[in-house]
Amino acid sequence: MDNNKSVTQIRLEKDTHIKIKYIAEIKLRSLNAQMEYAIEKYIREFEKEHGEILIPKPQ
Numbered sequence: 001m002d003n004n005k006s007v008t009q010i011r012l013e014k015d016t017h018i019k020i021k022y023i024a025e026i027k028l029r030s031l032n033a034q035m036e037y038a039i040e041k042y043i044r045e046f047e048k049e050h051g052e053i054l055i056p057k058p059q
Contacts, residue, residue: 010035 012020024034047053 020034020038021031024031027034027037029037043053
């Protein structure tokens with residue numbers, strides 16, 4: 001596993017799960033890859049509107 005990735009768990013409504021899984025299959029992605037793509041797209045759109053989200057450097 002990539003050490004730069006965090007493991008998380010998400011609970012979805014059944015219909016949402018079915019729909020995102022369908023989109024993943026159409027795009028030839030795993031469910032995890034599709035969700036990662038969707039989240040990254042959402043962050044890009046948010047930052048475009050509100051500015052870059054700065055991540056503090058570890059000390």
